[in-house]
Amino acid sequence: MSTKRTSKSRDPQPLWADHASIRVGISSCLLGEQVRWDGGHKRDRFLTDVLDDYVEWVPVCPEFEVGMGIPREPVRLVSSGRSTRMIGVDTKHDWTAEMRTWARRRVRDLRAMDLCGFVFKKGSPSCGMERVKVYVKSGHPARQGSGLFASELMERFTNLPVEEEGRLNDAKLRENFIERLFAYRRLLSLFEGRWRIGGLVAFHTRHKLQLLAHSPKGYERLGRLVARSKGMTRAEVRAKYENLFMAALAEKATRPRHVNVLQHCIGYFRKELDGVARAELQEVVNDYRAGVVPLVVPVTMVAHYVRMLSVEYLADQVYLQPHPKELMLRNHA
Numbered sequence: 294m295s296t297k298r299t300s301k302s303r304d305p306q307p308l309w310a311d312h313a314s315i316r317v318g319i320s321s322c323l324l325g326e327q328v329r330w331d332g333g334h335k336r337d338r339f340l341t342d343v344l345d346d347y348v349e350w351v352p353v354c355p356e357f358e359v360g361m362g363i364p365r366e367p368v369r370l371v372s373s374g375r376s377t378r379m380i381g382v383d384t385k386h387d388w389t390a391e392m393r394t395w396a397r398r399r400v401r402d403l404r405a406m407d408l409c410g411f412v413f414k415k416g417s418p419s420c421g422m423e424r425v426k427v428y429v430k431s432g433h434p435a436r437q438g439s440g441l442f443a444s445e446l447m448e449r450f451t452n453l454p455v456e457e458e459g460r461l462n463d464a465k466l467r468e469n470f471i472e473r474l475f476a477y478r479r480l481l482s483l484f485e486g487r488w489r490i491g492g493l494v495a496f497h498t499r500h501k502l503q504l505l506a507h508s509p510k511g512y513e514r515l516g517r518l519v520a521r522s523k524g525m526t527r528a529e530v531r532a533k534y535e536n537l538f539m540a541a542l543a544e545k546a547t548r549p550r551h552v553n554v555l556q557h558c559i560g561y562f563r564k565e566l567d568g569v570a571r572a573e574l575q576e577v578v579n580d581y582r583a584g585v586v587p588l589v590v591p592v593t594m595v596a597h598y599v600r601m602l603s604v605e606y607l608a609d610q611v612y613l614q615p616h617p618k619e620l621m622l623r624n625h626a
């Protein structure tokens with residue numbers, strides 16, 4: 294029986310949640326599968342022991358699936374001037390055509406699975422997202438390429454949140470990636486079946502503060518799009534909204550933008566809160582601005598007053614809980 298923590302297993306439904314499970318593609322070796330060229334793995338404890346509670350992994354090992362076997366001869370990327378080839382280190386066997394054909398087919402199949410993101414193994418000639426070694430004629434490598442599977446996936450799924458396991462050790466990159474996984478799931482659900490403009494307006498309203506923390510300009514652009522949406526085809530609105538929404542969230546939320554959002558929230562309590570409580574709340578926001586407390590502190594206080602004072606508009610704002618609190622993504626300095 295699945296023990297995943299989905300929206301159905303909690304009551305009341307948290308703001309980050311969605312009815313569908315969050316499917317995330319992953320380089321198989323990061324899950325501990327022994328698929329590497331030497332028969333080993335690269336298990337990543339955060340992914341397998343923490344994030345695993347919230348997502349359904351879709352493992353992919355390009356080199357095993359294309360038929361290279363385990364163990365196998367390692368391959369590397371080699372620049373031939375006009376193109377980048379995938380070459381066996383000893384035999385010099387050229388795997389490029391097989392890998393590209395397989396990758397096209399695999400990516401097409403993955404599109405049908407409603408993936409919400411992908412975690413790649415860094416540095417791999419198949420899975421690396423960026424800065425993969427590409428060898429030139431002189432035999433020296435330059436860190437300038439992407440793995441053949443990773444580049445095919447990123448070209449076809451332009452809005453899909455993608456990251457490498459190494460970069461997820463950076464607290465800010467980790468928070469941004471995971472926030473986008475949950476956001477993309479909600480976006481896919483919005484556009485499922487016969488969606489209405491009214492549904493899009495409600496979605497956009499619920500995400501206002503979250504978007505403002507990332508990109509005030511992106512929020513404005515999305516607002517203009519929603520306002521003009523009645524004169525456009527549904528397909529056009531969907532494509533444009535999805536592009537702008539995911540691009541806005543890909544901008545890293547900054548401390549000054551969070552402070553603006555928190556001040557905006559405090560404005561909703563102005564009449565109901567007495568002077569002492571308001572000053573206390575303001576002090577916590579000031580402490581966050583100064584880097585003395587992490588973001589989770591003022592946001593928890595704001596959420597407390599939203600519940601206590603029944604501030605309906607804020608109660609719906611995804612910003613207050615964009616991802617499960619157990620992941621502690623807002624607890625870093």
Ligand code: SF4
Pocket residue numbers: 320321322323328329330353354355356357414417419420
């Ligand atoms: S990096 Fe990619 S190709 Fe290499 S073992 Fe891991 S999943 Fe397989």
